[in-house]
Amino acid sequence: MSTTTAQHSVSADGADRLPVLTFGGILRSEWIKLVSLRSTIWCYALIVVVGIGFGVLIALTSPAATAGGVPDAIQGSTAVQVATLALGFTALASVVLGTLVITGEYGTGMIRSTFAAVPTRLPALFGKVVVFGTTTFVVGLVTIFGTALVTAPILPGIGVTPNFTKPAYLLALVGGAGYLALVGVFALALGAIVRHSAGAIASALGVILVLPTVAIILSAITQAEWIQSAASFLPDAAGARMFASTAGEAASSGFLAPWQGFLVLLAWDAALLLVAAVLMKRRDA
């Protein structure tokens, strides 16, 4: 420490300005944390590779080719479907990563370093949400539009001419990326509440994979229609409407519109983040 002759003699970044805690700085910090871990790179790579690979596979093997062509009315929605079909799998990678973003810090003790630097805590939580949410959204966009681009020359082989000029189709592609990000943020919030990787991942997957199945079984047994309508408000079911390929076509009754699905998932995220924020403020780190 050659220059520390007085308390403030060293300006840490070499400029004259003294270091101060800012939300911009917190965002930078969270970005460095996110990209400096292998799990992040693996999860995002998985999303891109599985997303595009699955799209190509479907485009090459779709039975539509042998069924005498695809009706004009659903040409566009079929192309959307091909580009977003893998989201059922890639969402799981987003859920795992979203959870690890926060539980990884609790598990290793890193959270104490984080809270020592950001003692008011909540800016750190929101910084994580913003950085992880935005990054995942961009990775989702790259994957989905990449899939659309790669499958474009293949689709005519099965009688589909991709045409995304209709705003509803474009919105569905963007909505797919939004779903990927929001589902991940849902898991992040759950992780902030549960604080243990295994428990948080299990509960997130439970909500996303198991609850809808339980709802289907229950409604099949009881014939109760309300269970089915309630199930459409579950985070995953609502979120999946964001990239519904029937968007633009007559939205069949009983389903949420894409923007409604978006708002429902957003509300889930907000509610969980609120609980996480209250607990984070209150608990010892």
Next chain:
Amino acid sequence: MIEARELSKYYGRKKAVDAVSFTVRPGMVTGFLGPNGAGKSTTMRLIVGLDRATSGSVTVNGKPYTAHRAPLREVGVLLDAKAIHTGRSAVNHLLAVGATHGIGRKRVDEVIGLTGLDSVARKRVGGFSLGMGQRLGIAAALLGDPATLVLDEPVNGLDPEGVMWVRSLARQLASEGRTIFLSSHLMSEMALTADHIIVLGRGRVIADAPVADIVALSGGTLVRVRTPHPARLAELLASTELGTQVQVHASSSTIEPDVFQVSGLDAARIGELAASAGIALHELTPVAGSLEQAYMSLTQDEVEYHAGGTAPASEGAFR
């Protein structure tokens, strides 16, 4: 400057910190001593707001830690070497922590150089030894060039060279006018490093004084006695006119069971008493009171976890 006022922290019904008040002043090294479970680490976590106080308050430079605009510039904290994500490299850890305050690459490289981590800076923290983790924790504490340093067991896991480095670093930073607050189990280390000592036992402050005063508290000068009849001599010394003030401390060495230390009597008096009772003495040496001794006598009633049930055996008085 750290000021704790009636600071308490309960975990359920257990009082980890019990209405503790103390002031840690700038320009000196303040040692924080106490047996395991005395509440040292909890107190340090309360200072930087990682634990919420049940009651009372603690301020750093006049404000609660959470109220500062640049917390890392006010307090650098090492709570334990494991407060670091194991999957990240040392340099990325420091960059991430520093980024919150706009602290950049230049300062990160400085603290890496300062803590001797250059060769491992790009390696993942998961593979670090305890000592390297400790150095990285200290590097992170220094990032903001803070006016106050709170270091929990900073020499834990360090080699002798590292221990000396921490000692001179603490002394140097204190001489620059900073507030240095460090806990340690190594009493001898504290004697060399600290100017002032706060002793904690079962969540309460049991001593808060300059090092010299703490040593004096132990009864001052000790006399080392070697005799083939330790039990008889102990009985004899305890029955003298000064019996209530005389303490006979059994040897901590199993190799030399015939050696023990006496406080409260000078060497001449012990020699005369032994001669009149016909007890042979093989050695009679006055030794300076040690901080270790002071600490043991201060905390012998406050130890939370006794080893086996005979503790504090090694230095305990058998009167």
